[in-house]
Amino acid sequence: MNSIKTKSSSAALLLLLLGASGGAGAVPFTQCPGDDFIKLADGTLVPGNDAVPDQYLPNPISNLPDPTLPNPKFRPEVKCMHLSAGDGFVNMADGYPQYMFGFSDLSGTDTTKAMVNGLLGAEFPAPTIVLEQGQQFYLDLTNVGMANRPDLSDPHTVHFHGFPQAMDTFDGVPDNSVSITMGSSLPYFYNVVEPGTYMYHCHVEATEHMQMGMLGNLYVHAAQDKSVAGAPVCAGSTYNHVAGQRYAYNDCDGTTRYDVEVPLQLASFDSRFHDASMNVQPLPFAAMKDNYPMINGRGYPDTVNTGILPAPVDADGLLTNAHAERPLGKPSQKINALVTASVGQRVLLRLSNLSVTNHYTVRVLGLPMQVIGRGAREARGPSGTNLYYQTSHVSMAPGEGVDVIVDTAGKTPGTYYLYTTNLNFLSNNTEDFGGMMTEIVLNP
């Protein structure tokens, strides 16, 4: 029933509607300082916007960026991103096709084509947002509409979960701010001053839009990463920076240093809720019970598949997110959850739980964990008392984020497992082996 043809026609209908509604702000635009050109596949620049700042102006003959022509509007601290919000599909680890709402990353593409590029583009999880402390983050959100639910006119937002000293203007909560309607774009601005592990999600009709999949990883690298090699990492510290070393926080003593970082976001779907949404049925809020537990948008063994999963298909094998301008569909699960390190390396796990239903506990079998932060703060008391602790399990409520260092020094190479000890969630619905599990592959 979910043939390409059906999808294409509803998509076309939507485009038509959006095109026709024209008037108010219907042309999506982005607000990225220094973005004056679109970079084409061959590297040449043409006038326009793609939500990527242009450091150099084009050479008048080659149209390639010319390092002798710096863009006066370019500021190195500016980071831009252009997200679309809409609907789409994913396949669960047992193959079950799942309708979803979600984000996709349109950065680097012509912003005037945001509608067609974003349509049916929902990804799970949402594109990971990686920021550097000190950046000014300009985020534009374009609502591309719900191609499979033309009856819905839902606005969308981005909520930067945990952003400190926030302003409601950019907090992405529809009840006390604004949200963006179909065919339009909303800017967000964040002055990024606190490193740590955050998360992001849509906050419109939060229970529904989050259950439907509008969830993603978001973290901020510490300024201490940019310390001078051989010099103390902060004034008064006896810990000297080693070139290339990175730190979860500005710890001043190197205790949060790591070699490998992996964000692992826990989430889970209730397929009955998704199916009800797909089929325009009343949504079962009170009966919500998740049956597809996942890490980074996948159930095991998809979690350890380092590839991009194929474009989603329905039960008949037909592409579900194809449309007239994109007949081959589009992959919607791009992020895996495999952790790979070499013996001796320190692995930073940026753990978060964005389930809308359940607390989850995760265990790493055979490797020690040290909790070094939570809530996007280093685990220190108000006067600096060290509150780190060793553990083999981390429990997280929905909305909690925890930073863990796994020190592999002296450990035996091999495959270790990270999995939930809420053991009934080690399954992909009725497929009773999978779910919320991934692997830490330790190489010699």
Add this chain to the structure above:
Amino acid sequence: MKSLFARAALATTTAVMLFAGVAINAEARIAGTSGTVVGTTQTFNLVTSADYITTPDGGTVTIWGYGEVGKPMQYPGPTLKVRAGYTVVINLTNGLPNLPGTSAPMPVSMIFPGQTGVAATGGSAGVLTQESSGPANVVTYTFVAGQPGTYMYNSGTRPGLQVEMGLVGALIVYPATENPNAPTKAYDLADSAFDQEYMFLMTEMDPKIHQLVEFGLINQVNNTVSHATLWFLNGRNGPDTMFPDFAPWLNHQPYSALPRMHPGEKLLMRVIGGGREQHPFHTHGNNYTVIARDGRPLKSSASTTIDLGYSDYTLDSTPGTTQDAIFTWTGVNLGWDMFGHVPGDGSSCTPDAEGLHSVATDANYKEPCADHTKPLPVVMPENASLAFGGFWRGSPFIGSLGSLPPGEGGLNLNGGVVFIWHSHTEKELANNDLYPGGILTMLIIEPHGVLIP
């Protein structure tokens, strides 16, 4: 959704007007009762009874609640505000209806987790404590309020059923040096000082259990298969949480859960897990610092400060426990002027030691001076592209009200900065199948000069 928030809208507007209209309101910020105070003894006369509460999805639910004798029974029970070192005397009687086919109600009682030396006299012996078996059967609980902190009380009789039915409340012990009606700190520690104080008691209900009780089928209640579909903050489901204390149409749900503060102030959150499930309470706007658990400051034994406190953005409340946290907000490091000042507009910013504007009589008191007159880095879209929240000011700036289409906004009359505070188990943001609701409220950061009682 619209209609539910419209209802809250009306109420909050009323609340704001009530707050703003009264010149000086001596009422303490956490509503509750200090009982009858004679010398250093505080006496409370409580009675349990059955009645109905209303839920915002249009339902009514039979509950059992504690109430002060002569006042409506309530959910949660009266917040008992006592002073450390005082003797607390609670006389409890049982006004529940008789069990079907018998001439007596199910016995009830009270237990006080975290208190020691509780003496229970009268009534009849139960498993955990003495119980009251009827209107004339008085149980008296007596204890000396121990260390300051946030505590709870609940029925010690068949608590799996009776707490579900509503027999739960808060007990707050203020430091001996503090006036419970105008407190300034939570503990005998300088870093537990606060400017505003609010309670967040989280519970849940499975309406099916309440129907069985209402229909006289208590023996069919099976707690092991209970499935909560109603989620409460201070005994109310969102958006009722934003109505004022003692809103007359919520006769048995007297407690508001609408925190308000000014920029730079410290807001004490007394978070109580009153039910039987965990609820992760997420504070939009900023991290808080947890300063105490179960009425004990997070400090090492030799320390005179809360040296083991920690910062976080989601506070996981577990059943039967309490946590105290301090939240503050200045909007520092936004990178733009939150007031929308422009050079030459006559405004000024004179930084104090923290870099915040120091002239208390100015509207921009506590403004982060480093961002003074910095322009908003982006252009907000035109109104026709936007959907609006009822609390939206119509302006990106604090204290200013922008133009909005007819029927939009209207809940934020002072132009405060508003953040939603809610359970991040988002399925708890519904009342049965209706979103929004449940454990949900708003923090309003009012501009300086706006009176917060």
